[in-house]
Amino acid sequence: MESNADYICNCADLARTVPETPPTAMPLRSFGRFELRSLLSKSARSLIWRVFDARHGQELMLCMPRDKPNSAPALEHWVRMAQAGARVQHPNLAPVFEVGQVESWPYVAYDRGLGETLDERLARQPAPLPLDAAGWVAQLLEGLAFAHEAGHAHRDLQTTSLVIDAGDKVRLIGLEVAQEVFPATVDFNTVTRRAVRESAEEDVLCVGLLLNRILSGRLVLDESDLQAVVQQMQPNGREIVRLGWETPHPIADPLRAICNRATDRQARQRYHLARSFWRALDGWRQAASHDDGGPIVLLLDRLQRIGHLPTTATGIHRFTAGSGLEAQHASALSELVLKDMALSLELVRRVNNALRQSGHHSADGGGTVLNMQRAIQMLGLDGVQLAANGLKPWPGPLQPMAAEMLRQLMARVTKAGQVAQALRPAGYDAEVVQLITVMQNLGRLLLQYHFPDDAQQIRQLMLPPEPTEELPNPAAMSEQAAAYAVLGCDLDALGAAVARHWGLGDELLQMIRRQPLDAAVHAARGDADAIRLTCSLANELIDALALPEAKRRQGVEAATRRYAKALGVSLRDVMEALNPSAQQPATVSERSDVASTSPGSLRERLSGRGGS
Template identity: 85%
Template sequence: MSETSPATPPTPLRSFGRFELRALLSKSTRSLVWRVFDSRHGQELMLCMPREKPNSPAALEHWLRMAQAGARVQHPHVAPAFEIGQVESWPYVAYDRALGETLDERLARQAAPLPLDAAGWVAQLLEGLAFAHEAGHAHRDIQTAAMIIDGSDKVRLIGLEVAQEVFPANVDYNTVTRRAVRESAEEDVLCVGLLLNRTLSGKPVLEEIDLQQVVQQMQPRGREVVRLGWETPHPIPDPLRAICNRATDRQTRQRYHLARSFLRALDGWRQAAAHDDGGPIVLLLDKLQRIGHLPTTTTGMHRFTAGSGLEAQHANALSELVLKDMALSLELVRRVNNALRQNGHQGDTVLNMQRAIQMIGLDGLQLAANALKPWPGPLQPVAAEMLRTAMARVNKAGSIAQALRPAGYDGEVVYLITVMQNLGRLLLQYHFPDDAQQIRQLMLPPEPTEDIPNPPSLGEQAAAYAVLGCDLDTLGVAVARHWGLGDELLQMVRRQPLDAPVHQPRGDADAIRLTCSLANELVDALGLPEHKRRAGVEAATRRYAKALGVGLREVMEALNPGAAQRPGAATAAPAAAPVSPSPLRDRLAGRRAS
């Protein structure tokens, strides 16, 4: 008779009260997340619990009270709690497993998401988190397991108020002051930035699974700098890279401090990337409808339009007056070109103020002036002064462009195109002064450290990406398109990119665009610290010298003219060969428009 070996005893089930523990989904220094089976209800749940047991009955009571308050936060992107309870003084919050899988589970199961999809997941998480923060709650342990994704890519936040403050056992919870929610909320936003980095890069940040450990290693607490690497599963667009890097910037003051600010930048990029013309563009167009593009600086327009004729001298005087008011000039451009489009002149764009005034008439000019808000509109004094400074810089650029323009080009046309190359910047300062201030702040050089004695600063484009999710030229072009300006003009109002070489102009439109771009870069150079101005002017001149046929002498004369020129005044163009006829010049001057 053969001997039979005794049966191997079954492995005892690990349990937590009535829950069968099936898998540990997340373990951090502050919390645990388990996948469990609930024998009472016959379903799988996710159990979120603190890493440390509350150290007294009062602490346990406080934990349960705060968790129940967090569970009352109702939002589409905050998971509803299935149950809040305790097992042998270990508190927990349970969530229905049917809500989805954790971010780590999703990333392990499928290929790396496209950047647009990853940004969409994080944006949904930020929506829920922003709502919770505004309701007075913080998460305090954002990990990959805190983001739950279902089959339709809907994201929900779990674990709100699970990782709470640890106080001494004898503390009086009726009088203790919890750590400021704002401080905890800012750490939540930083961790969401790390989640975005983790999702886009396809690997753990600093090779750490626990994001709390990453936070401890980052500056200013530690020595590590977290930036999105270049070896990623998919190419990362520059705006998204700028947003991700700002969220984890080594300088605390440069990061997003509110989930809502982070969300706005991410949504701005997502909607622009999806060609929805959404985000900041939609907000800006809405403000244009309600309060106009810029406030007027002119008073008493009726005194100049009281006459009944449009004699040449009268039209010229009105043109001078209009060009001194940037808001009124743009309003006439908008009205005249919208009228041309409605009358079937699809190929015509008028930028000459005398012609515009003749077309719209005195009554039309008065209506345009009356439609504008008086200075400074809704702006507070500090923001109004910033707008005034910005308009003065643009006016200076316009005068420089006139002095450098090729022969045969209308001075008013060149001036207005220079203004429109700054349209996005002007509108941002007027309608979103706080965002404009954020962009300026991001462009300041970070504080030097021993490791980085000369830290680079963000350029304007990267700073705008980090705040708005799109660049300022895109804002300006969207408004110009909304006004019905033609494709040629839309091409001209985009500045030459700073990182792109300057080639020979391919035609009239290119020549005007490059001339105005040079003028704007020269004004930017004048805004540099004094010891860098000369070098900045020379660098801009070298960039455009071959393409435009200008040298440092012409540039210096344009920067320091012998007499002040009014906006739009016909300054003498550089001497050149006889000018050949140009259909574009005729269209912009309004010679073809009826």
């Protein structure tokens, strides 16, 4: 006669072979002191039962391994690991009611009152909003990251592993239930268990599959057991899991990029840490719901503490030691200041902040000062010196490798500014064009300085995947998609948020938005648009020069074709801008018809002649 303990697994096997029989239709039996109510979940590695505990008069959820530990030492090891996992406390980890065993079948019990499983929630609410789904998974990742960092893994994440209460608080159940199976003769004091990191990476992959399951509204690869899906995915199998386009609700591009990165066919492209996955998902969720959080808020906080960029300025004291501010003196100081991005941006921030506080800043940003000489004249020598003293010296808190990456990025941005000046329409001030070109890269610069690890992740995601027979020429991830997958927002949004925080006005915010790579380039509708497009072209040209040598010429020509009609530039103009030594003096003036013929306050400010 079979024991009650063996009965629970036989019931699970029966449910697997006769899927149309609902779990609640099974005859009620007992497991030790527990009355079996229904089978909530079964997978290749574990079971979850809804039971009634007569001793305490309450319903519980019992999580147990699918296979009984094969020896007394194995059982002892299982209980020891489960108890250690139970001691890990976090708001998103369900508190353990009891760790025990019945006839050598171990279990971990949780209070049923914690809520319903995600499986049950999806049964009655099959199409949750993407923002809600992201919130659930973000909570799961917070708890999972804490468990991983404490040295524990789940190893069998399923839709029933999440418990959601009426207030949408998510808790993870089943930590350390699905443990490794070893031969009965193994010495558990010396055996090397599978590395927690490897198990943790599998957990993170399963969370990506959970997100895909919720957003798509259907089983992934028609499998209810996510472990079966993992075995079919590369590198174990040949299946590719991506979020389809037919979803119950429209999926925002950042959320789609995050979901697809989590299940990418290339293992190296996936999230390896639950914390990294959480940061990207939470960043998007915060931005989408306009909450106080996410990478933008973290960046603004760091700006308050360590500034925007480290200064590379030298010789400022020599220029500010004297008194007076003659035109020649201001011009020489302006030239020196423009060589230092940090100081240039700080002066723009300070002068426009002063204008706003004095009431001279119009609501649309029409009073924005964009010319460096004008900014120096308004702030005075003492103001310039104060700005320089307020900046951290190079390289700030960066480690040598990250500092080198920032130096290289700043060099590319400086080159882009020089190219933009060479290509600018006649009548526009070179200083303003250089500044706008820099600010079109503000998000990239700030990311490299404040979050160098995230910047490195983005660069790695932009590398082309390894070719396969099915995909001999795989496409690389775009910078925007990579930023979405790492941060939950794009880099332009970071730069625009900081510019808005500095109070630079809508006019400038429009100019520092690069032309989207997937959007057609139309003729400039005014002065601001002409500057924006010119700087966008310069930045795209510099990006093209960063391509492998075989693709550089093609990239330069493609960028030129995109802007040729809108800006009236030719490939010859572009090549002369990229190689200044070959530039003809008349190149800029020959394209004077490109600039708008209608004068105005913006034209005067862009030429450096206007006031505040």
